[in-house]
Amino acid sequence: MHEKFEQLDSNKKLKIIEAALEEFSTYDFQHASTNRIVKNAGIGKGMLFYYFNSKKDLYTYLMHYCLDRIYSQMVSQLETAIQEAKGDFIERYYVTARLKSEYMGEEPHVFNFMSSLILQDFAELPNDIQQKVNTLQQQAYDLLYKDIDLSLFKNDIDSEKALNLVKWSLDGYQQELEQKLKGEQIISINLKEYWDEFYEYLNLLKKVYYQ
Amino acid sequence: MHEKFEQLDSNKKLKIIEAALEEFSTYDFQHASTNRIVKNAGIGKGMLFYYFNSKKDLYTYLMHYCLDRIYSQMVSQLETAIQEAKGDFIERYYVTARLKSEYMGEEPHVFNFMSSLILQDFAELPNDIQQKVNTLQQQAYDLLYKDIDLSLFKNDIDSEKALNLVKWSLDGYQQELEQKLKGEQIISINLKEYWDEFYEYLNLLKKVYYQ
DNA sequence: TAAATATTGACCACAGTGGTCTACATGTGT
DNA sequence: ACACATGTAGACCACTGTGGTCAATATTTA
Numbered sequence A, B: 001m002h003e004k005f006e007q008l009d010s011n012k013k014l015k016i017i018e019a020a021l022e023e024f025s026t027y028d029f030q031h032a033s034t035n036r037i038v039k040n041a042g043i044g045k046g047m048l049f050y051y052f053n054s055k056k057d058l059y060t061y062l063m064h065y066c067l068d069r070i071y072s073q074m075v076s077q078l079e080t081a082i083q084e085a086k087g088d089f090i091e092r093y094y095v096t097a098r099l100k101s102e103y104m105g106e107e108p109h110v111f112n113f114m115s116s117l118i119l120q121d122f123a124e125l126p127n128d129i130q131q132k133v134n135t136l137q138q139q140a141y142d143l144l145y146k147d148i149d150l151s152l153f154k155n156d157i158d159s160e161k162a163l164n165l166v167k168w169s170l171d172g173y174q175q176e177l178e179q180k181l182k183g184e185q186i187i188s189i190n191l192k193e194y195w196d197e198f199y200e201y202l203n204l205l206k207k208v209y210y211q
Numbered sequence C: 001t002a003a004a005t006a007t008t009g010a011c012c013a014c015a016g017t018g019g020t021c022t023a024c025a026t027g028t029g030t
Numbered sequence D: 001a002c003a004c005a006t007g008t009a010g011a012c013c014a015c016t017g018t019g020g021t022c023a024a025t026a027t028t029t030a
Helices: A008-028 A034-041 A046-051 A053-085 A088-104 A107-120 A126-143 A157-182 A188-209 B010-026 B034-041 B045-051 B055-085 B089-108 B108-119 B129-145 B159-183 B188-209
Strands: none
Touching: A008 A053, A008 A107, A008 B034, A034 A046, A046 A188, A046 B159, A053 A088, A053 A126, A088 A157, A107 B188, A126 B188, A157 A188, A157 B045, A157 B188, A188 B010, A188 B159, A188 B188, B010 B034, B010 B055, B010 B108, B034 B045, B034 B055, B055 B089, B055 B108, B055 B129, B089 B108, B089 B129, B089 B159, B159 B188
């Protein structure tokens, strides 16, 4: 299908993919512009349609590209990280959030594209894409929630609700962190500071929810 | 400036405003289409430019319209709601979240437009708009955080961090609720169920953070 | 050197743009 | 009944941008 494109020098390939991902993250399919994509990718208009049959073909390629990439990179990492956290849900969610943050730093285009994808009407996506997304979400969910040690929680609280509250708390901190980092330059010293602060919140959560 | 528009029958006025708000919530200023606005508002193209000088003029009008509306409707309600909650931060945040949800149900177009507004680069907005937004945010912040009774919290926890954790927890629940309500028809019975559940979460939060 | 392949961007027919203006409908005061 | 002001629609304008093509070239390969 895309032999010509796959045979390309990987730098050039990446540049085209990133330009396209950025365009499709910013505009929905209809309003995304192949002209802007080729301009940002630094290639002539003709090449895009030499590699891909159509705009739709490119879009479909990108969906599979991102899903496969996330799958191959995230699942194994998540597996080992969660294994280390054992049955401690707070630790589990912490390492998950941290992995997510790191991935967002490494591959922002992939991340943003996937974010905009799942915001769309799920039913409009091709079946194979829907299936891949479902599989991925199911796997992540299983890893996070299977064999949690509920005995860590205080006896007199509803542990199911407590799990949600922990989740929302850490999601909230993460969102705030993202917002902060948008404003300033990302200096790794600051970053360490933030992760330290994260850890303090973690300890507070353990203090109030665990016995 | 817009005498002709203001003199309009209020139903017609509202229909135009809502069509425009929806368009500007969906697309950024450049890609919003006056053609779609007049089509959705059910008026001829000429009328829009009879009421407003230009697309930009309409956009500016909408920003002021929404800010004034939110200001006049929210601030007083928030004031009395928070007074009832006294120094109890968890109660304060609960009533705030509830007000926000109710407003979103009543005026979704205004709400969505404002959401998309503040996601933009703040610096690009006109100065008077920036000022209005700042005033509004400051007032809401003051109402929420002034004279909180910190003695309600357990002694051995960092109350500043606890405030954030409570905030993130309730934000998280609210977001999940919104997502759920998008899927199904909004039946007021369900809605009651959700607010009851919200209250259970509230009690759990009080149990773990308050002494 | 010739053939094969990679690459470009001018070009196409067309869709959509913000905004104008003419022609007509409706109302108002006499 | 009429004249005049105001309200309204949408055809129309010049223009920008669209996805996609293709003939012309540059580059690689044999």
